Amino acid sequence: MTMKRTEETMREEGRSGDREHRPNTRTTEVAGRSSGGVKSAEPVVTVENLSMYYGSFKALQDVNMRIDRNSVTALIGPSGCGKSTFIRSINRMHEIVPKARVEGKVILDGEDVYAPDVDPVRVRRKVGMVFQKPNPFPTMSIYDNVLAGIKLGGKRKKGELDEVVERTLRQAALWDEVKDKLKQGGTSLSGGQQQRLCIARTLAIEPEVILMDEPASALDPVSTQKIEDAMEDLKERYTVVIVTHNMQQAARISDYTGFFFIENMGDPGRLWEFDETSKMFSNPNRKETEDYVTGRFG
């Protein structure tokens, strides 16, 4: 945790860098930043030349990205440009789609996630995921929903489990609302509460990285606010990658922003620009990024 930087220093670096911007090499430069004499942040995930296919359809091409520890990275872009595809490739969740396949590398803590001897189950233990639609397990109580992941690892003491439930529900800003009904079914909650339950469930397995695919898109503003509040605290302990269509949300909560874009219909999606959020929203290098964040299209 010594590697953690303050937001201020990161913003400084972002402004001081004056680099040329080409789409495909863009993130190599970001990655290169640490070697370029700037105070180094530790990358948790490094994505190198990642392309994704669904059968013969190429959904994503040559993505390079570096995700720093304890940062929040927002991924934005028009619908269908491969944001979900991208984050699913980080914890190998795309593998449940038959014929989906990946080229390139995803390095997690120095280890290639796609190395032949790596078990995706282990990857997902370190890289948790929250989905667009809340998906609590309907046959389990709130309590058991939170512990669903932990219980996979074997038996634990009741006291320890109680502690995990309370801690993670607090982190997910749900504890006060459910502490008196932990034994009720997970689906007895409202949509926003269900989503925070799913966040708590993911926190309980103590992943290093949490991927969130539009976690608030199906929710009302109050629930969204609560989830954003929760994320503010999550940054302390976790690294968060979040897909969102909500520009204000991206600007509010993230340190870095990646803009995915498809230039011509039928092309694969690309990471068009990736930079510190402040830069992306104030002075992006590419016109499409500016158009998108200012709402001119998308």
Added chain:
Amino acid sequence: MGFFKGLRRGHTTDTVFAGVALLFGLFIVLIMGGIIYQLWLQSSVARQEFGWGVLTSSEYNPGAEEYGALSFIYGTLVTAALAILIAGPIGVGIAAYLVEIAPERVNRVLGFIVELLAAVPSIVYGLWGFFALAPFLRDYVVPPLQGVLGWTPLFSGTFFGATVFTASIVLAIMILPTVAAVSRDVLRAVPRDQREGMLALGATRWETFQRAVLPYAMNGVLGAVILGLGRAAGETMAVTFIIGNKPELFTSLFAQGATLASQIAGQFPEAGGVTLSFLILLGLILFVITILINICARLVVRLVSRVPKGGVRA
């Protein structure tokens, strides 16, 4: 009623057509009523003669005017239970393989094979069970089984081929398609996000199935199993050919027995008078048993559609 209103408004042919269609719907109701009526009518001699006692008596000896239905009810329930004990887990296993593991093409081929298994006529199962399976069991399965479990009453005695054991195994094969096909549909209906949710927590495929998919689909799978049980209870020809048709409250699975259906089919050609009426009474009992099982299954499956789907309620 709508019918006459329609006539008055002048949509004559439309209304007539709707009326005709309704008549055919009514026909289904009539058939069901007719079945119950005939069972009741044709069994009246036996019902009046034996009363409720017939259900609790296991003595069956038409020569001595003894008519008890218990051994047939017993045989039906025991063989059906044994069959579902075998076919239940295997059928759900097939469904799990089809939905969770098999690639698309294997899926289609295996699904087709399961369908064909359902299409093989009952009597062919009987012939095969008697001439092929029974000798196989006698030579290769029963000796080791008796070697280990021969001391229990369940597996004692000499195995003669046509036994409760053989009949139950054939029944299991016959209901396998029912269990597999219904549970496959049920498992398929489990939303993908349930699987994803569990996988994303670092669960293996088995853990995902066991902790997310199966609990979600539990009622439907239970319904599939109960449906299979109902089919096993009513299956006739294969059992008639294999079970030995000996009315007895057997304890060993290697003994011969009789079921309600096998008794009707086996004895009908020679039956007359009270015996015939008794056979139809057995049919009435069988009808009640299978209807109850079926309604149970459908209620359970219907409950599934009311289960919260894990959806957003906000």
Added chain:
Amino acid sequence: MSSIHGNPSGYGRRKLMDRVMTTLAYLCAAAAIIPLTWIIVYVVIKGLGAWDAEFFTGLPQLFGDGGGVRNGIVGTLVIVGLATLMGVPIGVMAGIYLAEYGNNRFGTVVRFLADTMTGIPSIVVGIFAFGLIVVNTGGFSAFAGSVALALLMIPVITRTTEEIIRLVPDSIREASLGLGVSRWKTILRVVVPTALSGIVTGVLLAVARVAGETAPLILTILGTNFPISANIFDGPSTTLSLQIYQLGAQPSPEVVEVAWGAAMLLVLIVLGTSILARVIFRGQSVRGR
């Protein structure tokens, strides 16, 4: 920081469990293939020997070489054909009723009864046909048998017809109704033809199911080793399925061999019909897309 390589304590056991259960699932799949293969191979091996000219032209001989099953072949065609003639119109019309007019309480009742009827043992349906026809007409007849089989077909056809017709998009109905075509003409000229291949598939599957039925026939046509009665309303008849039952239980191996021959023929008919049903439906669904 744990590595994603290697197996930490505890994970080995989970992984093993996953492997074991996966293997079990494969075994279950094999458990479906083995009996089907065994049955088909066995029936062919045993039945092929029985297939000669006499098998198709002769009558069963309980003594001697077993004879043939001409009467059973004819009987199967007649009885299943009659059953189809009676069962298809009723089943399809009831299906149309459920799909087009059945969204009310009575429709729910009919649907529930049709579902329940598919679960009634065929021998019970045989008892119904026995009580209704054999008892009232005073004797066994091909007609009684075909009524029993028709009753078995009806709920199957009704439910498949309903489900297929419900798949016909409303836009097709509206297009026709919009042109001023009346509802019943729309149903008969537009909706039913659109759903036709699905309905035919349902009918074929029902035919395949009843062609192999034996139990209800024992109670209605009794079976005979002589030529079947020319009068379908009077006199015992027989079918391949009934002959398998009756000849297969004979002591003489030659007679049993004829039963195997009949089994092979019946399996061929039934599986052939099922496969045909599949093919028709698949052809359609491809075109439909």
